[in-house]
Amino acid sequence: xxxxxxxxxxxxxxxxxxxxxxxxxxxxxxxxxxxxxxxxxxxxxxxxxxxxxxxxxxxxxxxxxxxxxxxxxxxxxxxxxxxxxxxxxxxxxxxxxxxxxxxxxxxxxxxxxxxxxxxxxxxxxxxxxxxxxxxxxxxxxxxxxxxxxxxxxxxxxxxxxxxxxxxxxxxxxxxxxxxxxxxxxxxxxxxxxxxxxxxxxxxxxxxxxxxxxxxxxxxxxxxxxxxxxxxxxxxxxxxxxxxxxxxxxxxxxxxxxxxxxxxxxxxxxxxxxxxxxxxxxxxxxxxxxxxxxxxxxxxxxxxxxxxxxxxxxxxxxxxxxxxxxxxxxxxxxxxxxxxxxxxxxxxxxxxxxxxxxxxxxxxxxxxxxxxxxxxxxxxxxxxxxxxxxxxxxxxxxxxxxxxxxxxxxxxxxxxxxxxxxxxxxxxxxxxxxxxxxxxxxxxxxxxxxxxxxxxxxxxxxxxxxxxxxxxxxxxxxxxxxxxx
Numbered sequence: 001x002x003x004x005x006x007x008x009x010x011x012x013x014x015x016x017x018x019x020x021x022x023x024x025x026x027x028x029x030x031x032x033x034x035x036x037x038x039x040x041x042x043x044x045x046x047x048x049x050x051x052x053x054x055x056x057x058x059x060x061x062x063x064x065x066x067x068x069x070x071x072x073x074x075x076x077x078x079x080x081x082x083x084x085x086x087x088x089x090x091x092x093x094x095x096x097x098x099x100x101x102x103x104x105x106x107x108x109x110x111x112x113x114x115x116x117x118x119x120x121x122x123x124x125x126x127x128x129x130x131x132x133x134x135x136x137x138x139x140x141x142x143x144x145x146x147x148x149x150x151x152x153x154x155x156x157x158x159x160x161x162x163x164x165x166x167x168x169x170x171x172x173x174x175x176x177x178x179x180x181x182x183x184x185x186x187x188x189x190x191x192x193x194x195x196x197x198x199x200x201x202x203x204x205x206x207x208x209x210x211x212x213x214x215x216x217x218x219x220x221x222x223x224x225x226x227x228x229x230x231x232x233x234x235x236x237x238x239x240x241x242x243x244x245x246x247x248x249x250x251x252x253x254x255x256x257x258x259x260x261x262x263x264x265x266x267x268x269x270x271x272x273x274x275x276x277x278x279x280x281x282x283x284x285x286x287x288x289x290x291x292x293x294x295x296x297x298x299x300x301x302x303x304x305x306x307x308x309x310x311x312x313x314x315x316x317x318x319x320x321x322x323x324x325x326x327x328x329x330x331x332x333x334x335x336x337x338x339x340x341x342x343x344x345x346x347x348x349x350x351x352x353x354x355x356x357x358x359x360x361x362x363x364x365x366x367x368x369x370x371x372x373x374x375x376x377x378x379x380x381x382x383x384x385x386x387x388x389x390x391x392x393x394x395x396x397x398x399x400x401x402x403x404x405x406x407x408x409x410x411x412x413x414x415x416x417x418x419x420x421x422x423x424x425x426x427x428x429x430x431x432x433x434x435x436x437x438x439x440x441x442x443x444x445x446x447x448x449x450x451x452x453x454x455x456x457x458x459x460x461x462x463x464x465x466x467x468x469x470x471x472x473x474x475x476x477x478x479x480x481x482x483x484x
Contacts, residue, residue: 002222002223002224002225003018003019003020003021003220003222003223003224004019004223004224004225004226004227004265005017005018005019005214005218005219005223005225005226005227006019006227006261006262006264006265006267007211007214007226007227007228007229007230007233007237007261008229008260008261008262009211009228009229009230009232009233011032012031012032012033013029013030013031013032014029014030014031014032014209014210014211015027015028015029015030015262016028016029016210016211016214016218017262017265017267018218019265019267020222020365022265023265023328024265024266024267024270024271024332025328025331025332025365026331026332026334026367027267027270027271027274027332027392028210028214029392029395029396030209030210031395035209036103036207036210036389037062037100037103037104037110038100038101038102038103038207038388038389039099039100039119039206039207040099040100040203040205040206040207041097041098041099041116041191041195041203041204041205042060042061042097042098042099042100042201042202042203042204043060043095043096043097043195043198043199043200043201043202043204044058044059044060044066044095044096044097044098044112044200044201045058045059045093045094045095045096045200045201046058046059046090046091046092046093046094046096047059047065047092048065048092049086049087049090049091049092050086051085051086051087053069054069054070054085054086055067055068055069055070055086056068056086056090057109058096058098058112059200059201060098060100060110060112060201060203061201061202061203062104062109062110064104064108064109064110065109066098066100066109066110066111066112067108067109067110067111067112068098068111068112068113068114069086070085070086070089072101072111072112072113072114072115073086073089073113073114073115074113074114074115074116074128074129075115075128075129076128077089077114095200096114097114097116097195097204098112098113098114099112099113099114099115099116099117100112101113101388102387102388102389103388103389103390105387105390105394106293106394114128115128115129116128118184118187118188118191119166119216119217120180120183120184120216120244121166121168121180121216121244121245122165122166122168122169122172122176122177122180123151123163123164123165123166123169123177123180123181123184124163124164124166125160125161125162125163125181125184125185125187125188126161126162126163126164127160127161127162127188128161129161129162130155130161130162131162131163131164132148132151132152132155132162132163132164133148133162133163133164133165134147134148134164134165134169135164135165135166135167135169137167138165138167138169138170140170143170143171147165147169147170147177148165150165150174150177150178151163151165151177151181154177154178154181154182158181158182158185160181160185161188163181163184165177167220168219168220183244191204191205211228211233211236211237212236212237212240214226215237215240215241215245215248216244216245217367219245219248223251224251225251225253226248226251226252226253227253227254227255227261228252228253228254228255229254229255229256229260229261231254234252234253234254237252238252270332271392271396274329274332274333274392275392275393275396275397277289277290279325279329280303281303281318281321281322281325282321283317283318283321284302284303285300285301285302285303285318285321285322286301286303287299287300287301287322287325287326287329288301289329289333289335291333291335291391291393294337294338295337295338295339295340296335296337296338296339296340297339297340297341297342298326298339298340298341298342299342300318300319300322300341300342300343300344301318301344302314302315302318302344312346312347312348312351315344315345315346315351316346316348316351316354316355318344319343319344319346319351319355320354320355320358322343323343323355323356323358323359323362324358324362326341326359326362327359327362327363327365327366328362330363330366330370330385331365331366331367331368332392333391333392333393334368334387334389334390334391334392335385335387335391336368336385336386336387336388336391337384337385337387338382338383338384339382339383339384339385340380340381340382341359341380341381341382341383342378342380343355343375343380343381345378346375352375353375355375356372356374356375356381359372359381360372366385368385368386368387368388369385369386370383370384370385370386371383371384401475402475402476402477403475403477409475409476409477410476410477411476412440412442412443412445412446412476413446413450415439415440415443415476415477415479416443416446416447416451418479419437419439419443419447419479419481420454420458422479422481423435423437423458423462423464423466423481424458424462426481426483427462427464430483432464432483432484433464433465433484434464434465434466434467434484435464435465435466435467435481435482435483435484436467436468436469436481436482436484437466437467437468437469437479437480437481437482438469438471438474438479438480438481438482439468439470439471439474439478439479439480440470440471440472440474440475440476440478440479441470441472442476443474443476443479444468444469444470445470447468448468467484
């Protein structure tokens with residue numbers, strides 16, 4: 001089967017699915033009320049410098065101030081800084097051209113950089129750099145040299161900044177590459193002009209909407225069809241493709257079928273599965289994902305898999321399948337930061353090496369930058385994956401109001417015992433004859449049933465009358481003791 005890009009459009013939301021060989025690999029979601037900020041350029045104002053952290057907060061007009069570290073400053077700013085400190089470069093009230101490198105995540109504001117980068121189909125332009133680079137995914141040395149020579153020639157002619165040839169530039173004619181670089185140069189000049197006239201704390205340049213970015217960033221030679229279920233967006237993409245990516249225009253298709261576009265490859269089902277902790281493996285084993293703000297842990301279990309000639313063989317096969325599934329799930333869930341993988345312990349050194357290589361190979365198709373450590377003696381693999389946008393879970397979900405995101409609730413028995421202690425505390429502190437306990441249905445039922453004997457003894461001991469009322473809106477941990 002061919003690789004396809006599916007673009008689903010509704011007024012409040014745009015979703016893009018990357019399907020490889022009939023299987024969903026990545027999902028991108030952009031909501032109209034909460035568009036991603038990565039790539040946007042702002043005229044910011046420094047509102048606070050933190051010498052101890054070598055960082056600063058910058059007001060770019062958002063709800064929360066954004067954050068910039070000394071390492072995020074462009075080389076042209078730090079090169080002449082003998083002191084090597086952020087306070088010698090930035091001060092409160094200073095205006096600053098900044099670009100968002102990471103969307104706000106959780107309680108954290110956006111991450112900024114002054115190393116501006118402007119992407120196009122074939123290149124990434126860095127106006128404050130003098131670098132001529134080529135994507136590492138282009139392996140042919142001869143092609144790398146050709147692309148580098150093309151960039152150097154253009155830079156000498158126009159005295160411009162730095163460029164990096166993207167993977168899509170492989171095999172593209174020189175005149176097309178030069179036209180692309182000239183377009184980026186003109187765009188940068190327009191951005192500078194808007195910046196000089198823009199008020200402080202305002203947006204200067206906004207990246208393309210998701211549907212258009214999908215054409216620019218996700219299209220590869222293997223993609224044989226790009227389907228869009230909105231005629232208006234389809235026509236806009238055709239116009240964009242004709243002007244900037246002519247080779248994409250023939251594979252663009254307006255989908256008009258009665259069956260929803262995402263149902264063709266069970267994309268909706270895969271999204272729901274990607275929100276669950278447990279992921280089943282075909283062998284019968286399973287993975288357990290636990291996502292926290294600091295890191296993500298992945299536990300590999302054999303489950304019901306008992307195949308193989310012996311236990312070591314069973315473990316090896318489960319770990320090999322897990323390595324491939326983990327790589328896909330990282331892309332699908334868009335998990336970033338520190339990731340700890342707890343593979344099942346393997347005694348054989350060759351097996352540990354093979355599992356690690358399988359994981360590395362499966363991650364080669366990942367667009368996000370990642371780094372993997374060796375397998376430890378405990379079977380743990382520590383890796384990092386660059387995080388620039390929120391994970392699928394953070395986009396689609398919110399913390400459970402009952403458990404406050406902990407994933408667990410106190411048992412009804414625990415809450416009953418807490419209520420008994422609270423009653424004793426209240427009676428000893430105040431002179432009361434009767435009390436009213438408000439709690440959930442489950443807790444009240446337990447108090448009047450399994451805890452009835454203890455309740456009667458408590459009433460005799462304290463010489464008070466205790467009444468109960470079930471509150472349907474209370475969760476299992478909530479209760480109130482009211483003095484009557």
